[in-house]
Amino acid sequence: MIELYTYPDFVAKYYDLIYEELRNPVDYNFYLKKIFETNGSILEIGVGTGRLFCDALGKRKDIYGIDLSPAMIERLKEKISSKDYFRVKVQDSRNFQLNKKFDLIVAPFRVFSHLITLDDQLSTLDRINYHLVEGGEFIFDVFNPDLSLLAKPMDLNLDTEIDLKEGGYLKRYVTAKPDQISQINWLKMKYVLTKNSVVQEETFEFPMRYYFRYELENLIALSKLKLKKVLGGFNNEPLDNNTKDFVLICEK
Numbered sequence: 001m002i003e004l005y006t007y008p009d010f011v012a013k014y015y016d017l018i019y020e021e022l023r024n025p026v027d028y029n030f031y032l033k034k035i036f037e038t039n040g041s042i043l044e045i046g047v048g049t050g051r052l053f054c055d056a057l058g059k060r061k062d063i064y065g066i067d068l069s070p071a072m073i074e075r076l077k078e079k080i081s082s083k084d085y086f087r088v089k090v091q092d093s094r095n096f097q098l099n100k101k102f103d104l105i106v107a108p109f110r111v112f113s114h115l116i117t118l119d120d121q122l123s124t125l126d127r128i129n130y131h132l133v134e135g136g137e138f139i140f141d142v143f144n145p146d147l148s149l150l151a152k153p154m155d156l157n158l159d160t161e162i163d164l165k166e167g168g169y170l171k172r173y174v175t176a177k178p179d180q181i182s183q184i185n186w187l188k189m190k191y192v193l194t195k196n197s198v199v200q201e202e203t204f205e206f207p208m209r210y211y212f213r214y215e216l217e218n219l220i221a222l223s224k225l226k227l228k229k230v231l232g233g234f235n236n237e238p239l240d241n242n243t244k245d246f247v248l249i250c251e252k
């Protein structure tokens with residue numbers, strides 16, 4: 001098994017500030033609706049800082065979460081009561097083991113793009129299948145690669161600017177180097193924090209695996225799960241040339 005990249009503490013620290021603005025408008029209602037419609041237990045794989053998990057738990061859903069990155073789980077735990085700590089664990093999707101079966105398993109916001117090899121993807125699907133009840137659903141999304149972005153590297157694009165409540169200013173710059181043979185986009189995210197004229201910089205470099213439509217369909221066909229639907233977004237859009245996200249709904 002290859003070693004995967006964990007999110008460092010500075011990424012975990014600013015994750016909610018950045019993605020509540022960038023990602024909530026895209027997928028929040030879709031996943032929360034699926035979670036609220038589920039009678040029974042739910043597992044979020046790659047639960048992160050609990051962007052979706054905390055609101056589901058707040059509405060008394062029986063939800064659990066695993067994540068590879070200890071820094072992300074630490075941030076999540078700061079947001080929930082200690083009586084619920086048993087619900088979240090640092091575990092790897094490729095070999096996780098929980099003493100429970102779930103009616104719904106979700107892996108929101110490109111968790112699968114962190115899985116680089118076919119072995120890693122299939123072992124994750126195998127663990128998911130094992131942890132689902134008969135008829136249970138697995139829902140995940142990955143981005144539909146933008147071919148114009150894959151054609152050449154992108155250098156230092158400023159993608160986020162935030163005024164921090166505690167004072168100071170955060171800017172995030174992204175560099176992307178695509179590799180068409182391994183289907184990996186190497187991303188470098190540079191966080192530049194300016195406070196009282198002092199500038200601090202931290203960088204996180206990691207690979208994002210990109211998938212094409214039929215590759216995803218074949219991947220699920222290789223697993224024990226059944227593919228019910230591939231949507232072209234979080235509002236039930238069909239697939240078309242404007243599709244930014246593939247949303248896959250699978251069933252045990």
Ligand SMILES: C[S@@+](CC[C@H](N)C(=O)[O-])C[C@H]1O[C@@H](n2cnc3c(N)ncnc32)[C@H](O)[C@@H]1O
Pocket residue numbers: 004006007019045046047048049050051052066067068069072091092093094107108109110111114115
């Ligand atoms: C973009 S974040 C999404 C977090 C959360 N699901 C959300 O929607 O905000 C991706 C998360 O997947 C986690 N992750 C990556 N590879 C993983 C693996 N093999 N097993 C479990 N979690 C993983 C990362 O640590 C990170 O927290």
